[in-house]
Amino acid sequence: MNxxxxxxxxxxxxxxxxxxxxxxxxxxxxxEELIYSIVAFNGRxxxxxxxxxPSESVYLLSKADSFISARKTMVYFWPITGDYRLDTDxxxxxxxxxxxxxxxxxxxxxxxxKYTYFNVRGEYELNWRVAKGDAAESVFxxxxxxxxxxxxxxxxYNRAQFEYEQxxxxxxxxxxxxxxxxxxPSSLLAEIRSLEIPARPxxxxxxxxxxxxxAEAFVVNLPAGVYHMKLINPDGTIxxxxxxxxxxxxxxxxxxxxxxVIPADKWTRPETSELPGAVLYVDGSSDxxxxxxxxxxxxxxxxxxxxxxDARGNGNMTTWVKLQQxxxxxxxxxxxxxxxxxxxxxxxxxxxxGAALGYKIVQWTSAAHNKGDKPDIIAFHVPIRPSxxxxxxxALDEHGHPLAGAxxxxxxxxxxxxxxxxxxxxxxxxxxxxxSVAARARRYSR
Amino acid sequence: xxxxxxxxIAIGRRRLYESLIHPGYYVALTAGLAVAYAFAAGFxxxxxxxxxxxxxxxLYNFVGGMMSGAFGAPFVxxxxxxxxxxxxxxxxFLPVLLYLAMTSIYRFxxxxxxxxxxxxxxxxxxxxxxxxxxxxxxxxLTAVSLAAFLGFxxxxxxxxxxxxTTALLVSxxxxxxxxxxxxxxxxxxxxxxxxxxxxxxxxxxxxLVFGISLVGSQAIVGGYLQSLSTVAxxxxxxxxxxxxxxxxxxxxxxxxxxxxxxGLLGQMVLTTTVLVGSHFLLKAKGVRP
Numbered sequence: 001m002n003x004x005x006x007x008x009x010x011x012x013x014x015x016x017x018x019x020x021x022x023x024x025x026x027x028x029x030x031x032e033e034l035i036y037s038i039v040a041f042n043g044r045x046x047x048x049x050x051x052x053x054p055s056e057s058v059y060l061l062s063k064a065d066s067f068i069s070a071r072k073t074m075v076y077f078w079p080i081t082g083d084y085r086l087d088t089d090x091x092x093x094x095x096x097x098x099x100x101x102x103x104x105x106x107x108x109x110x111x112x113x114k115y116t117y118f119n120v121r122g123e124y125e126l127n128w129r130v131a132k133g134d135a136a137e138s139v140f141x142x143x144x145x146x147x148x149x150x151x152x153x154x155x156x157y158n159r160a161q162f163e164y165e166q167x168x169x170x171x172x173x174x175x176x177x178x179x180x181x182x183x184x185p186s187s188l189l190a191e192i193r194s195l196e197i198p199a200r201p202x203x204x205x206x207x208x209x210x211x212x213x214x215a216e217a218f219v220v221n222l223p224a225g226v227y228h229m230k231l232i233n234p235d236g237t238i239x240x241x242x243x244x245x246x247x248x249x250x251x252x253x254x255x256x257x258x259x260x261v262i263p264a265d266k267w268t269r270p271e272t273s274e275l276p277g278a279v280l281y282v283d284g285s286s287d288x289x290x291x292x293x294x295x296x297x298x299x300x301x302x303x304x305x306x307x308x309x310d311a312r313g314n315g316n317m318t319t320w321v322k323l324q325q326x327x328x329x330x331x332x333x334x335x336x337x338x339x340x341x342x343x344x345x346x347x348x349x350x351x352x353x354g355a356a357l358g359y360k361i362v363q364w365t366s367a368a369h370n371k372g373d374k375p376d377i378i379a380f381h382v383p384i385r386p387s388x389x390x391x392x393x394x395a396l397d398e399h400g401h402p403l404a405g406a407x408x409x410x411x412x413x414x415x416x417x418x419x420x421x422x423x424x425x426x427x428x429x430x431x432x433x434x435x436s437v438a439a440r441a442r443r444y445s446r
Numbered sequence: 447x448x449x450x451x452x453x454x455i456a457i458g459r460r461r462l463y464e465s466l467i468h469p470g471y472y473v474a475l476t477a478g479l480a481v482a483y484a485f486a487a488g489f490x491x492x493x494x495x496x497x498x499x500x501x502x503x504x505l506y507n508f509v510g511g512m513m514s515g516a517f518g519a520p521f522v523x524x525x526x527x528x529x530x531x532x533x534x535x536x537x538x539f540l541p542v543l544l545y546l547a548m549t550s551i552y553r554f555x556x557x558x559x560x561x562x563x564x565x566x567x568x569x570x571x572x573x574x575x576x577x578x579x580x581x582x583x584x585x586x587l588t589a590v591s592l593a594a595f596l597g598f599x600x601x602x603x604x605x606x607x608x609x610x611t612t613a614l615l616v617s618x619x620x621x622x623x624x625x626x627x628x629x630x631x632x633x634x635x636x637x638x639x640x641x642x643x644x645x646x647x648x649x650x651x652x653x654l655v656f657g658i659s660l661v662g663s664q665a666i667v668g669g670y671l672q673s674l675s676t677v678a679x680x681x682x683x684x685x686x687x688x689x690x691x692x693x694x695x696x697x698x699x700x701x702x703x704x705x706x707x708x709g710l711l712g713q714m715v716l717t718t719t720v721l722v723g724s725h726f727l728l729k730a731k732g733v734r735p
Contacts, residue, residue, distance in 0.1 A: 023590070173621070193698065252700060253701060263495040265495050266496050269496065271496045273527075275523075275528070277612070279527070279528050280497055281608075282494075282495055282496070282497055283493050283494050283495055284495075285494075286495045297700075300518070313518070314517055314518050314520075314521065314664065316663060316664045316692075317518070317521060317524070317702070319520060345671060374583060389607050390607070411606070411607055411608070413490050413606065413607055413608075414492050414607075415490070416487060416491065417490075417607070419483075419487055421601065422483050422486065422487070422602055422605055423483065425479065425598055426476060426479035426598065427476060427478045427479075429472045429479065430473070430476045432472060433469045433471075433473070433476075434472075436466055436467050437467060437468075437469055440467045
């Protein structure tokens with residue numbers, strides 16, 4: 001009887017604990033807040049963030065169109081990723097009115113307008129355009145029209161391709177039958193030859209990033225400075241909690257060249273060399289593959305806040321932002337008295353045969369191209385020999401002129417040198433001190 | 447030659463001689479060079495096929511981890527992007543700087559307490575020539591030490607195949623002028639304090655406050671304005687030798703050579719102001735404790 005009671009008590013306890021676990025499940029607290037939704041140009045493309053009500057400042061790049069809208073929505077902290085998120089399913093109300101921006105002798109009252117942004121394909125990767133108002137609608141409509149016509153052409157191509165393959169199969173079977181019966185299939189073969197292979201429609205190539213669906217927002221484009229912004233309701237009152245500091249910042253200095261550094265033995269984990277004039281120290285155990293890119297410097301805190309308004313940054317430091325690969329570049333390598341120009345090439349990563357893990361990087365060949373494969377790495381190959389102590393790297397533009405901030409040194413450290421010399425050198429002052437103290441003692445002992 | 451200058455040279459020579467026959471300076475310099483060696487050797491052991499990785503060496507892992515936590519990971523990459531010598535120069539110079547500054551302060555205090563300075567001032571020397579002599583000795587030994595560090599880095603560069611970069615060559619004069627300013631503050635605290643211990647305590651507190659203020663201003667923050675007593679830190683920075691050093695280093699890394707010299711000029715103006723202030727204070731207060 002006692003055992004049964006005990007079992008029941010344990011079962012009850014388990015149930016209570018189970019229920020309490022369910023009751024106290026860790027659900028994040030949702031708070032209704034007035035937020036600013038930001039789609040901002042970040043130097044290389046457009047990125048989105050939102051500014052929570054407690055946040056004091058909004059950050060934007062100068063001399064570029066960015067888009068701000070105010071909305072009421074639910075905000076919650078997601079502890080797994082440690083960031084704030086929006087619950088727009090529960091409430092997502094965008095406010096109209098006007099955005100008033102003042103500061104630096106500028107006073108602007110912006111009304112909402114439709115916008116879209118897109119990147120046009122060109123020789124360089126960065127060709128961002130913004131269309132506003134009716135132009136946004138017409139750009140998007142034109143894009144949709146071209147998408148529809150491409151889809152129609154693709155459907156037509158698929159149908160024609162299916163019919164072509166069906167006809168081809170039928171004729172092939174007929175040829176087999178005729179041949180098996182000892183007949184002459186030449187007319188059928190002629191028919192096969194006369195079949196027209198359907199032409200594949202050209203994919204849309206106008207945009208590297210197509211226009212986004214037009215949305216309404218305040219389009220902000222200001223010179224660098226710190227402004228004060230607030231949302232004015234349609235009745236002329238100021239929206240409570242809408243006043244923020246607007247920090248509009250510039251890039252710092254001219255564009256420079258950074259490098260993706262891909263060591264052959266860790267090709268999936270490329271490093272970067274951002275700092276102009278930096279020295280790249282390597283142990284010489286594997287070749288390097290370099291990819292030069294244009295980079296631009298920004299204030300670290302401002303840029304971090306531009307990308308994510310809740311981010312942290314260092315206001316006294318700058319950060320290098322990768323913009324785009326240097327088009328048609330060449331690399332000048334100098335080792336000792338030898339100087340040579342290296343062209344960009346494709347490379348394939350081949351797994352080593354057998355059970356052992358490993359791979360080798362080989363030059364990508366046209367045979368691979370014919371099979372439809374793509375190169376795993378497109379970069380400049382820099383062979384590293386442990387016997388060499390120093391290699392100088394400089395990126396050249398398409399005309400062979402050196403690019404600004406593109407010089408780097410590669411120093412090959414084969415391992416610690418004869419460090420006893422350094423130990424002795426560091427002890428040298430002690431020796432000098434001992435001699436001088438001893439000399440003094442001797443002098444006074446006389 | 448004025449009496450003051452003559453007295454400064456005569457006392458300065460004597461002080462320099464005394465420093466050179468005392469083991470303290472040599473021990474401080476050796477400690478600095480040992481630190482420089484540790485950072486040069488540790489750097490070589492932090493290199494793999496893809497470059498510098500501070501986690502590969504325990505010393506760098508410790509230093510890099512701390513710096514990364516306080517200033518962000520890019521800061522660590524930036525400091526060591528050209529090699530170990532820029533960081534090593536600053537860290538290894540610390541023992542020498544502190545030794546020279548603190549021994550001068552201590553001696554000023556003890557000689558003031560014992561009445562030795564007062565006795566000296568009955569002759570052609572005065573309080574100002576006394577502290578200028580002490581400062582001259584520190585300046586000469588600082589220049590010698592920085593030259594010794596540069597020589598060591600050149601040797602380490604040859605032995606370990608590490609680059610002697612412009613950043614290092616720029617940082618050495620900046621360190622020299624920053625040290626000068628710190629010595630000037632040493633003179634000031636010696637003048638305003640009655641005893642050696644008070645002067646030392648004041649000096650250490652001042653260096654810590656300036657140091658913490660600099661570190662605080664460089665740390666990663668979440669907001670537009672840094673929360674740590676921003677106004678106080680803003681006022682304080684104009685009196686801090688570390689601020690002008692940091693200003694010049696930042697200007698150099700941003701290719702703003704003009705601003706580098708502005709920082710250097712600021713450092714010299716601050717040093718001169720502190721020394722002139724010390725002169726007038728000493729004149730008003732006298733050399734008696």
